[in-house]
Amino acid sequence: MLAHALRPSFPVFRPGPRRPAVVLRLPMKPEVVEMNALLGRVASERDRTAFAALFSHFAPRVKAYLLRQGAPASVAEDLAQEALLSLWRKAHLFDPAKASVGTWLFTIARNLRIDAIRREKRPELDPEDFMPDSAPAADESLVQADDESRLRLALKDLPADQIQVVELSFFADKPHSQIATELGIPLGTVKSRLRLAMSRLKRALGEAE
């Protein structure tokens, strides 16, 4: 009586086989190394020159991100400054071996936007309070520092139509159905382009798909 109405139309995620933890590691982009070192100096010495260099690089990118999200120019300007001020306040929490400043700032700007523009809370993980998991531990400590660099390289190789849906999914703050309408393509096409893009990006990170 029930199964008739069931249509498994959405792709289900199944974790793939684990690759060995030792992956061939690209050297981090020099820019990531430099930015991470600058933030290290902000954390350890409260170095204002290092902060100014980070500000000059990142504040205009954070502002561009907020403008893409539809923030009015004055709001984007204020929030970009606030995001960089947050970077100063939180610098001691940053671990340059595990993350890149760009990714970290992205998460700060994303949360500021939800808080300030959408006036909602974003339920966040508490890194010190996870449930015990009997699954083989995904190595959360490895990773990250060079993922951003790998992804930037991989993005350059994606076809333009795939980059477009990835960007819109991240930056447009609208459902895929609306993205489809605006691009004048069927919803299924948006989803299949996104799926293709995601599997190429995962491959770039050395993951099974």
Add this chain to the structure above:
Amino acid sequence: MIHHHPSDELLLAYAAGAADEALSLIVATHMSYCAICRLRGKKLDSLGGALLQELPPAPLGEGALDNVLALLDQVEPYERPRRAASRDGTPAPLRAYIGGDLSAVRWRKMGPRLSYAPLFRRGNVTARLLKGVPGADSGAHSHHGSEFTVVLQGGFTDVTGSYGPGDLQMMEDGMSHNVVADPGEDCINLAVTTGPLKFESLLQRIAAPLFGF
């Protein structure tokens, strides 16, 4: 062991900050149990970082840097808020909404074997906790809109499979199921619906609106 995970699309919406508060709560609660999805989430954050880096910069107004430099001495270093640890293993993102542990929830009865506790409602989207004693049965229902469920305690089984703590189920618009609580502990779920449920039994169709379903 977690068997049911969020789709790439749902995880991406959370990473991008496009998911609304209720869906974000679903994903964050699942991730509190699931190391695999925490890692998937971090990779998507890195994708956000990569896209941010590739954006053409939008110059700030004159004096923006001086503005911020002038503020540096006036702000305190950030301190992570200290929270008391959960005594009964309630995931942290959810505790903020319950105002404490699962044991602090004030349950409302809806029948002899089922109870619920509303968390919040935003427009059509409702987040609530549901509890069933072993063998309790939700009644066959389908959905206007989607239903997202994360198991917090015990487990349940329906036509799509069996779900235990941390597992996430997504039922899309129009899909139909009858959820039965597994033997053992009471089954407690976090459930988010984006529209009212459609029950097949007449009695439940009459009663559902009374309980806000």
